[in-house]
Amino acid sequence: xxxxxxxxxxxxxxxxxxxxxxxxxxxxxxxxxxxxxxxxxxxxxxxxxxxxxxxxxxxxxxxxxxxxxxxxxxxxxxxxxxxxxxxxxxxxxxxxxxxxxxxxxxxxxxxxx
Amino acid sequence: xxxxxxxxxxxxxxxxxxxxxxxxxxxxxxxxxxxxxxxxxxxxxxxxxxxxxxxxxxxxxxxxxxxxxxxxxxxxxxxxxxxxxxxxxxxxxxxxxxxxxxxxxxxxxxxxxxxx
Numbered sequence: 001x002x003x004x005x006x007x008x009x010x011x012x013x014x015x016x017x018x019x020x021x022x023x024x025x026x027x028x029x030x031x032x033x034x035x036x037x038x039x040x041x042x043x044x045x046x047x048x049x050x051x052x053x054x055x056x057x058x059x060x061x062x063x064x065x066x067x068x069x070x071x072x073x074x075x076x077x078x079x080x081x082x083x084x085x086x087x088x089x090x091x092x093x094x095x096x097x098x099x100x101x102x103x104x105x106x107x108x109x110x111x112x113x
Numbered sequence: 114x115x116x117x118x119x120x121x122x123x124x125x126x127x128x129x130x131x132x133x134x135x136x137x138x139x140x141x142x143x144x145x146x147x148x149x150x151x152x153x154x155x156x157x158x159x160x161x162x163x164x165x166x167x168x169x170x171x172x173x174x175x176x177x178x179x180x181x182x183x184x185x186x187x188x189x190x191x192x193x194x195x196x197x198x199x200x201x202x203x204x205x206x207x208x209x210x211x212x213x214x215x216x217x218x219x220x221x222x223x224x225x226x227x228x229x
Binding site: 102 | 117119145147155156157159162204206208217218219220221222223225
């Protein structure tokens, strides 16, 4: 079985500061890991994914995430937050060979000017 | 990235009526489509997975006769909420993916259903 944990319901940062949104996962095999962002009353927008290769993955809007196999983590990061980054962020995992994707509970990021 | 459209974006209906939601992949062939339900301030709950031309696989606790899913082509899936009741009011989001498992799942903009 696969699962994802996002330990923080809410993350608050000041504009211009670095941000981190945490994600840990559990899979029986090798993971495919994804980050999505959701704005109010909208679907999910894809940010980035890790399939294989370089542990540091760069995605849309300046976001990046680092796959850490020993810590089973895939934290989302951005060097300098923008107010427009304020949204709900979801981490998701799919076990290699499985069709289903499982989502974390979501983390609400608020960037204050 | 790839685009998934969903229609309608918002629907209000009377209790007892049926509502159909369409999900289309606009620029890729969606071998697999997914339907999710999202309650306010909660994560996405997978309702069912469908492969083109096959019957949908429903998650435990999701009534297949209540939520009819059709995936008749590689670009279109429909979710019909039959005999809708107020407790069916929710935000429904579809998602589509190509053939390979490592491919990205792309999401539609969602449909807000309100049953009066």
